[in-house]
Amino acid sequence: MTSVTIDRAPTAVPTELARGRGGGGPASKRVVVAFGFWIFILSDMVMFSALFAAYAVLQGNTAGGPTGAELFNLRNVFIETMCLLLSSYTCGLGALSAERRRPARFLIFAVLTFVLGAAFLFIEATEFARMVQIGAGPSRSGFLSAFFTLVGMHGLHVTSGLIALVYLVAQVIAKGLRAAVLRRLLCWSLFWHALDIVWVGVFTLVYLMGAP
Amino acid sequence: MNASDRLFEDRTPGVEEHEPTASYLTYTVGVGLAILATIASFVVAQTNLLWPPGIPVGLIVLALAQIGVHLVFFLHLGSGSDNTNNILALAFGVLIVFLIITGSVWIIANLNSNMMPMPAQ
Secondary structure (H helix, E strand, O other), X not given: OOOHHHHOOOOOOOOOOOOOOOOOXXXXXXXXXXXXXXXXXXXXXHHHHHHHHHHHHHOOOOOOOOOHHHHOOHHHHHHHHHHHHHHHHHHHHHHHHHHXXXXXXXXXXXXXXXXXXXXXXXXHHHHHHHHHHOOOOOOOOHHHHHHHHHHHHHHHXXXXXXXXXXXXXXXXXXXXXXXXXXXXXXXXXXXXXXXHHHHHHHHHHHHHHHOO | OOHHHXXXXXXXXXXXXXXXXXXXXXXXXHHHHHHHHHHHHHHHHHOOOXXXXXXXXXXXXXXXXXXXHHHHHHOOOOOOHHHHHHHHHHHHHHXXXXXXXXXXXXXXXXXXXXXXXXXXX
């Protein structure tokens, strides 16, 4: 019996390579920033879930006013959905171009993303204006209050996303694709993809189930 | 960055770390699948392709499938061991979202059915 086996180092992961796992120092700033932003997005999802729950509860309380089946125009909703989906796609391609240090290509994709997002907002705003005009505004019934809160909150998120995109493009032009700007771009693309996920819930629960 | 370094680096949501061509391909495959799911949802909702009482269930299944496509192809949340933190956070978020929505609907439906009949205003 000897103590040879005790002295032998275990054949595990070389710790200097395992960053963020106890060895090799903390995780890179990029990983930490993106994880923090991911937590924010999940808390945003929890807030949206409360609005979804309110809508699901109030859906039937039309107080004698118009129902979803009378108000919704599914053709417009389909165009809106495609705009947002394609802007998510161009956002992904833009983030990828930024990763590869291709500023010109990034700018093209950023403009496409902005235009598609703005088209989505324009269609939504005209729909809202039309509904208010025919007397189906948020004060008409519990159903419409919940509808305008849920869909309007998503629209506000898209609006703030577009403003942030302009700000980020200005940063890329002024400062170039340096590490800090790339981290902000990464967070922004997470935000934009998450908005598209919320919209999947909106068009399924609100529009498709509300307009049989 | 050599191969073993990449192996042990933590992954973040939204970051694709494969070969350049594979990444553009990932987004393209993702958007194709998402468009398919969207069109399927709109078709199912507006036709009698599905048994009518089953349409809401079909729509929910298609929505969940599309959300899955978005998570995997756009946010790059895979099943790799280096993605554990992100997946755990997501799982917690999904739990809370599920509790809030089903809990609210369940409780309010019970309250509704226990209400005294109200006279018409």
